[in-house]
Amino acid sequence: MPKGQTPSQTVGPFFAYGLTPRQYGYPFASIAGAEVAAPDADGEHVRIEGRVLDGAGEPVPDAMIEIWQADASGRYAHPADPRGSNASFRGFGRVGTGTDAQCRYWFTTVKPGAVDGAQAPHINVIVFMRGLLSHVYTRIYFEDEAEANARDPVLATVPAERRDTLLARRIALPGGTTYRFDIHMQGPMETVFFDV
């Protein structure tokens, strides 16, 4: 018997003590945080960071970003992945933009491998915030995977002039590699959001 989906509502401004308590200093454990891969996980260790910008170009200080990704060999830590789980890799992170002076989110992780023969390496992103009534999905692709990106069937469905909004910029720093990925909710650079 089909049942109507429970409608979405905004996460609101005060999610921190429920969803990201450790990051914001509340006395409550967190189920996930900025560490997506443990320091001993296989693969190239990278930092992913960026800001969420509203239609006026202002950084959003009360957004929450979740990411879900495959490990360095392209496996997801989930029973639906037929290749079996990688116990040392979780692949999920959750961070609010309210504890950084520049309103950045950040994750420490490993660069994901390709999940199948066709798709380029990518990280799945969900965006929540006050003023967003239904969460939106996007993907982080990597600018230094040009060849794989050119063959990616999802990127191929995105109008060519908007594909850049899905590319993280590689910044090599003395401490390691950072990928920068800003999320533009609106405006000429509006990020591509997917209907999943």
Added chain:
Amino acid sequence: MPYTARDWDSHPPLVSPDYKSTVARGPTRPLVPLPQGLSELTGPVFGHDSIGPLDHDLTRNGVRNGEPLGERIVVTGRVLDDRGRPIPSTLVEIWQCNSAGRYNHAADQHDAPLDPNFLGGGRCITDDAGQYRFYTIKPAAYPWGNHHNAWRPAHIHLSLFGNSMASRLVTQFYFPGDPLLPLDPIFNSVPAGARERLIADFSIDVTEPGFALGYVFDIVLRGPDATPMEA
């Protein structure tokens, strides 16, 4: 197996001008359809080991020197997919303001008292029948800046994953008979005919004698688009 589509007749639009913050924050270009693959049909798995023993009991998990003030309630219900199948072993997270309408958050400037014995956050994992259960304090209405004399109806925020990223849901549920509901632009952002699903039912059967009133709120997430028999 692909999941059912997000039913946009059940969910609010991304820009809903009566809720003013959506105007500069909701995407304005059409969403790009994404065929579901492993990236969408997997998601984080949370086991019972990710839950503390008091995480489901908000009347006790923030206690410092006494009991929180307010009306104790039980909130329970089933998590189902949209074919009516229960979703066992899935994480349910909640957060809410206290019985005075104040959130335990530095950005909440509402001039109502904090309760030193109430944190307002909780979580649990559904059982084999998809059932979840929380003990908490009934939240109160509070004013907000959306428009003149704007008040949010009492509500509890919920966050769920289901079995994949495609079934992710963050929502709020409300209490029956609240006179603020027809005035609330966030509740009203949901299409008519679907918004009533966000109102919990009072239940005398769930009510615990001498202890707490009971409310039932079932949650329906997207699920696999066919029964295993059809696959």
